[in-house]
Amino acid sequence: MPKTRIAVAGAGYIGQAHVGVVRSSPTCTLSAIVDPAPGAAALAAAAGxxxxxxxxxxxxxxxxxxxVLATPNQLHVEHAMCCIDAGLPMLLEKPLAPTFAEGERxxxxxxxxxxxxxxxxxxxxxxxxxxxxxxxxxxxLGRLVSVTGSATFLKxxxxxxxxxxxxxxxxxxILLNMIHEVHNLRMLCGEIVAVQAMASHAVRGFPVEDTVAISLRFASGxxxxxxxxxxxxxxxxxxxxSQENKAYPSYDDExxxxxxxxxxxxxxxxxxLKTYPRTEDRSWWKPFEQGVVGMVRDDPIKRQMEHFGAVIRGQAQPLVSARDGLANLRVTEAIVQAAKSGRTVEL
Incomplete structure (x- = not known):
């Protein structure tokens, strides 16, 4: 079977990552690079x-x-509409739109x-x-009670x-990084129905936040x-x-x-994994059974490209639909609103 021909629009950091995985794909092949920036021509020439x-x-x-649409966020809607008009399947980078209202349309x-x-x-x-x-x-784990999470790093x-x-x-x-975490939390714990947040820019002093504490309520309670x-x-x-992106040093005690x-x-x-034996006698005075869940590690961007090829060929439905992307954007916007207002934002 001929390889699925995929073009990449946007020659920035994430666009180059997509170029790399599609070039090494066993089922897809890079057909073109689209970007008006001068450096894009050299990237295309290097890729042939x-x-x-x-x-x-x-x-x-x-x-x-x-x-693949890896173009600037403010162009996502315009470029997506162009591809829809042309009947062209797309992998649209997150966020699907700059705002929830645009994303909904x-x-x-x-x-x-x-x-x-x-x-x-x-x-x-x-x-x-x-x-x-x-x-x-x-x-x-029994009935889900809580999740604690962090994305603390130094840019x-x-x-x-x-x-x-x-x-x-x-x-x-919040807008650049938290949207990744929102999708992970939704995968693990279900839909988020309310948020509270407190933000600070005390360290950098920029108009945008550098640190945020967030509280979440899930549909399950x-x-x-x-x-x-x-x-x-x-x-x-x-x-x-996670050890999934080798560009970052990794610490397996965290x-x-x-x-x-x-x-x-x-x-x-x-x-x-820590669990109690399946008995009624459970308490903090009782020891846990301890273990480590077996799993494999692999590059999710590579796996995403293989999935996109299957979506194009009609062999799979998108694992992350446009409506999923909209839900992630809605939660992210709610966190911004909660931090500004000091109030609980119900979704």
Whole structure:
């Protein structure tokens, strides 16, 4: 069977990651790179594929089987609509839109048109997350009670110096980083129905936050707490614990989530499991049975690309639909609203 031809629009950091995995894919092949930036032509030449300055030029001259939209957030809706009009399946990077209102209109268009759209929440393709969700769903932990989570890490000063827009409203770790965590929490614990938040910019002093404490209520009645900071010298983040992205140093004595139920708890991603024996005599005076859940590690961006190819070929439905992406965006916006207002935001 011929390989599925996939173009990548956007030659930034995440676009280059997509280029790398599609070039090494056993089922897909890179057909083109789309980006008006000068460096994109050199990237396309190095990959041995054509370079186009716009989606319209790509579609008119060298239509692929599918496209990855790794373009700037503010262009996601415009570019997605262009691909829907052309009947072109897409992997649309998160967030699916800059705002919930724009995202809602886009989702309605996707659902009316029947477009094939996979949202780029790549951690949904992590085998660690799949195994953790399996443990929760199996009932080994009992009824879900709570989850504690963290994404605490230190971004260097040049992260902001190189892109000053990251200091301004519309950026900050809630909008840039928390949306990943929201999807993970929804996978593990179900739908989030209310949030509270307290934000600070005391360390960096930028208009946007650098640290946020978040409280969550899930539809099941379970509660959660989450600490987010991009100025904390800490390793309690997915990147620094999962070992999935080799660009980050990893620390196998750290976890970023602890999920607790009435019968036990699971720490992720070390997958340490503590449960009581299946008896009625359970209490904090009784010892846990302890173990580690077996699982594999693999690059979720690579697995996402294989899944996207299957979606294009009609062999699978999107694991992360446009409506899933909208739900993640809604929770992220609610956290921003809660931090500004000091009130509980019901979803």
């Amino acid at each position: 594929v054509p370079h186009y300055a716009s989606l319209e030029e790509l579609i008119s001259k060298d239509r692929p089987d599918g496209i 886009l989702v309605q268009l996707v659902e009316r048109s029947g477009a094939k759209v996979l949202i780029g929440h790549h951690r949904a393709h992590s085998p660690i997350m799949a195994k953790a969700s399996e443990v929760v769903e199996s009932g080994q 260097p000063d040049n992260y902001y110096d190189d892109a000053p827009w990251r200091r301004e409203p519309g950026a900050g770790p 379970a509660l959660g707490t989450f600490m987010l900071s991009d100025t904390a010298a800490s390793a309690r983040s997915w990147e620094q614990t 976890d970023c989530y602890v999920i607790s139920g009435t019968n036990g708890s699971l720490s992720v991603p070390t997958m340490r």
